[in-house]
Amino acid sequence: MELVFSALSWLEQTFLITKLHDVLEIFIVSFSLYHFCSWLHSDYTKPLLAYFYSYGYAVCFSYFFHLIPLYHILLFTAPIFFILLLIQHQKNLQKHFILQHNTALTPATIAKTDWLDSLVRSILIATHHNKSVTCIIEQRDSLDPLLTKPFSLGVHTQKELVDILLASDSYDSKKVMWITAQGTMISTNATWSEVITSELLFHQESAKTYPQQQAQLITQKTDALVFHISPETEQNFVAYQGKIIAHISVDQIASMLHAILTHKTIPFTFPQGKSYDTHKNSSF
């Protein structure tokens, strides 16, 4: 009991907290702020959390340093600031309202990623025949509104199947191979829907960077993973959460895909724009 009293006395003298209900009030405010900040942190396209911290600390410091005009200005503009935060976060809001989440099939074990190695190996063989492949891996966010598939496969990714599809005359390098994170191949020759193409209409820079722009846009809107492997290593790229890593080797692509799909730390540590591949085409 003496310890409680001495702790309360210390709190009173240092933090001006006189009663236990003051502690409860501070806890409630901090808890609400924590959840709000967590929601802001989930938007990986813009540093909304940094903006909020700057605003919050500016309000507090202006009050305690008696910068009364600044304090009042910040208070009066608080509704505008929060509306701007909500608007900037709208991509995340739209994603939750428009895109449905894939319901988990509750597999008994963690999804195996050995299909990934066979897929990348098959793609690498295709690049030796001057074919480039763009592949999109769907995770929790459904890509049905954003991609148009000519047919549905719905089979597990296997090396022989991918070899046959890539060797086929009807395979189009400019279109997308659509696979789920569990290794189920949904379709090949999938195309971007009007939602994506119309948004890119005014932002297209060049035909060369068009695939990267498409990938960047779709990964900003969803948690999908896009990678492109071509005979020229300079055109390889991986896109995730709106970020593009270009000019990387097939080995690096494979390791990044493994890391992302097994939910390890996202290895976006490679500097962009520089090739680390000493050989033109690397192999396993």
Next chain:
Amino acid sequence: MTLIKILLSKRFLPLHALILGYMLWMAAAYNTTITTTINVPIIFYNQSENTIIESAETVQATLALARSTLTTIRLYEPAIYIDAQTLHLGKNEILLYGKDISLPDKANLIKLVPAHSIITLLQTESQS
């Protein structure tokens, strides 16, 4: 990873929430009225050299004041001052009043415990 990225990471989110939460709460509660209890010493003045005073050393005073004055209240060193010349030999029952305590303007006395103090004035033998 730069320092800013570390501070903006999810690991530091609870710390930022706690700091911001406390600062926002303090900004809202800084001028609210609170009650606090302090021990106020009883000080006698004009005491004769050949007298001894027996009394309680302190009384508990419950004050109502703004939270912002909580740190400054102790600087005032509030005390109850009693003129020893008003006491007679033997037991004296004194009723303690709020006006006897030196407090800052923003603080108001709610109650004193005990409200009555028994003070005994004894005379010692004078030295020849």
